[in-house]
Amino acid sequence: MANTTVQQDTQVKEPIISFGKKERKLLLDPLNDNNPITVQVLGICSALAVTTLLLKAVTMALAVIFVLAFSNLFTSLLRNYIPKEVRMIAQLIIIATLVTVVALALKAWDYPLYKELSVFVGLIITNCIVMGRLEAFALANKPWPSFIDGIGNALGYSIILIMIATVRELFGKGTIMGWKIIGPTSEYLLNTSSLSWLSWYQPNNLMVLFPSAMFVLGVIIWLHRSWNRKLIDVS
């Protein structure tokens, strides 16, 4: 988190909600130069287990956007009242409450999906991105920029998650969001139909297994750093 932009509260009177250059930077920076996953190496834990299917990854991404934006907002609102000694615990209570809200809502809204994501919704609590942003940004900034910062960082996380999930689902199952794209049509595994020109592809089971997430992420980092060369690790 060395190059994170920590801005102190300014005394200048500003409108509470505005969207200017500063906010745009807060929103877009985490998508590339300061991506939480590929640059800051935070929040990978939950990123890998839920990326076998795009639907799971998108749900997870939405959950993280909600939790990160609102925990940033609430922490920022309370920043002048939180006693220093219990800072961690107070932040964790805020995060855990929001995550439980997400879990309860998901259970009511889509139970099969809730079952599939199982413990990984709970693990958003220990997603280091959330804690990292609260410490590095929300504790020192006003509510509105904090809210934007939360959304920006969660979006940076979501983009990587969705990229990994797309690759894994497409090559692992031959589908995107459950729609058949490549591979033997009509029936899974058997019954190759000759009608589809993409039917030669046999879904590669390795892509569904856990380690492939690591490979895909490694390659994404490789591509990202070849393109954005200032991020190369020189140590």
Add this chain to the structure above:
Amino acid sequence: MDLLNIFIKSAFIENLALAYFLGMCSYLAVSKTVRTAFGLGLAVIFVLGITIPINWIIDHYLLSENGLFGMDLTFLRFILFIAVIASMVQLVEMVVERFSPTLYNALGIFLPLITVNCAILGGSLFMISKEYNFAESVAFGLGGGFGWFLAIVAIAAIREKIRYSNVPAPLRGLGIAFIITGFMGMSFMALMGIDPAALIK
């Protein structure tokens, strides 16, 4: 024998780091040298071994329907678990600082990191979903911690050596660490076919 079975299973087969990829943030951040990885690994064994049984007690005697309050309070699980973990980590830190300054110097900086290590909370949540009893949850905590310790020491040893290799510049550091972890995960998958019950017989 059942307990040994669970220990082996949680350490090797259901390895928290290499089968579930939990605790990756600190796993990657602190695995540059074997020395530091060793320290963090020990701290994780310690904290997992303590927090999982405590969380088991909380879940069974406070939150469950047959518990102290006689109603289903499972929606408070996340908050209480994370509070227990945070306070245990703080307590361990204070105790270690008071009684063993050398150990504190070795572990000290890693202890606060452990609160947000997904492997710790993940361990507690898996303990719930697997419906272990108390003794089993102790074995699961220690085994899970030991497995995580093995994984981080192994990757640190590999990363120490890989520094001398000719890795493409954009892949250096983080990128190659991910790919190596992927290979480690694949080799650990080979252990999935082991039936620990048959092994012990």
Add this chain to the structure above:
Amino acid sequence: MQKYRYTIIFVLILSAVSALVLAGMYAGLKEAHQKNELLFKKRSVLRSIEHMLNRPVSKMSDAEVDQLFHEKIRQYVLDAEGNILPEEKLQSLGFVEDPAIRIDRVKESKKPLEEQLFPLYVFEKDGKKYYILEVLGKGLWDLIWAFVALEEDLNTVAGIAFDHAAETPGLGAEIKDNPNFAKQFIGKKIYDQNGNYRSITVRKGGAKDPLFEVDAISGATLTCDGVTEMLYRGIKYYEPFFKKVQSNQIEI
């Protein structure tokens, strides 16, 4: 002490507020949660006889599942001796609506065998009865379970639907994800000609016996062994009931 008072009060207020918010939300959504859990199970039951329904269960809306279930499926609760629990007994247990669906086999399996309850679903089509049983076992990582539909002879498998808590995606999870695995079970027998209990074995390296064996999924040996064990033990629990039906002691 003055210094700490604020800290303690702050933490207490924060915890109280969050506990209140969550309690409110939990109470508000409890009904939806329960409904979802029941629907989830109803879908699984229907999946076991999916090929006899006019459209796939995954394409049905929640309301359709609910309606189909109430129109086509009768529910019974059995005790360990194979007797059907009478209505009054179910009411005293608190199972008014959907009695069989409300039986939680995970909880039941922790009780001694004599006290356990078993759900039974009966589906009728074209004048034929199908009996659907629930079985529960252990896979590689966690629980696996299945609904087994038997034909009227209480011997031939008419369909099966597997599910699991956390099997490896792409390997063990194929028991649910790959429809061809479940399809293999259709037409298999659980008793041999002499009436000995055989159940169905998932055989690594390919089925040898056309009546009692199916192919395993490569790379998922432990999950498949779990399936074999689950079917053997799970279907056997219903044996007393089968005997009573065959000797006409019970009429369904």
